Amino acid sequence: MSFRIDPRLPLTGEVRRILADEIGRALGHLETARDKPEQGLHKCRKRLKSIRALLRLVRSGDEPFCQTENECYKQVSALLSGPREATALIETIDRLADAFPEQTAGGGLDPVRDRLLLRQHELHAGPGLDAAINAAVTACQEGLERIDKLALPDQPEQAADILAEGARATLRRAKKALDKAGSRGEADDFHDLRKAAKTHSMHLSLLGRLWPTPIKARRKAVDKLGELLGELHDVFVMRALLDADGEPLGPPEDTKLLRKLLKRSEKSLGKACLADAADLFGDSPRRSAKKLARKARDDLAGQREDAAAAVG
Structure with missing residues (x-):
């Protein structure tokens, strides 16, 4: 299905x-x-x-x-x-x-x-x-x-508002996480951005017949960002393990190269993630949600009227 x-x-x-x-x-x-x-x-x-x-x-x-x-x-x-x-x-x-x-x-x-x-x-x-x-x-x-x-609620206008509000809430989360990641750059900020990007990607799939922008290009860009943020998350997890008690990844002589490469990878991935996320989530969540709600109301009402006419 x-x-x-x-x-x-x-x-x-x-x-x-x-x-x-x-x-x-x-x-x-x-x-x-x-x-x-x-x-x-x-x-x-x-x-x-x-x-x-x-x-x-x-x-x-x-x-x-x-x-x-x-x-x-x-x-x-x-x-x-x-x-x-x-x-x-x-x-x-x-x-x-x-x-x-x-x-x-x-x-x-x-x-x-x-x-x-x-x-x-x-x-x-x-x-x-x-x-x-x-x-x-x-x-x-x-x-x-x-x-x-x-x-x-199954009435077209109410259903449209519910979908628009859900999409807007995720866009707000993404914008907030982007701002924090840009200013602080903490692992938790990028993790929040990743979760919001993943959720937004799924919302694009769920709303594929209602989203008011060219959806294929946006979905491709969001999925690319999600992959980059996933790689960055794994880098953060690995670095935390390096600093954990008991040296779970081995003594310093075994992890020296890993520590160096993780630092380089974190820098390049962080820069790429911020640039891509700014392109996707820099716009106002309210403006995007209003466009979605307007298009959803028209499409939901129109398609149900067509279906009723076909039955009649």
Whole structure:
């Protein structure tokens, strides 16, 4: 089924349909994760992000339901974050090796990579992963049973306002995070920007028939920004591990090169992320949301009038 709201149909039914589809896919990925954790966990967490993005989009239409369900899937995602992060850190080492081939040709990152592989194996082979997957499966199954409790206004004007408000709230989050990342440059600021960009990308998919700008180009640019911010996030996580007690990545002589390359990577990625985010989120969220609301009202009303005429 399509991850896109059909403006010809009542909003409540469309959101219920998409929620059921995404939760069902998440459950499938959780089963895959029992045998292939690297693959299944990543795909499952992507579905959970899609679910939470949808809930944020329509939150103003049924705040108690959306807030409760969003918190539920946030906790499910947290259950799976450790094992997924272990894989992401290995991918970070490989990206650094590709980005700086001359500096890493002698295998200077190999000791750290070996430790990360061992860490990944321990997380994936231990009983903790099965327990996390079982808890996630239970939470998702219970979430499926609660979908029918969602009730949104289905009148075209009210539905349009709900969608516009949800999109605007995410654009506001992105603009606020961009301003903080530009002025402070803290890891949390870039992480907030990444989450807002990912949510906005999913909103573009959900609102593909209603968004008032050339959507393909914007979606491509947002996804590119999301990838860059994801790489930067992994750099921040790796640097935090370097500074953690107990030297989990190894003694200083094994991590000296890694520390140097992470610093260089952080600088270049941060600069690129700020430039791309300014192009995407520098405009007024209020202005963008007004355009969306106006177009959504016209499209929702027009398409339902056409459908009624066809029936008549």
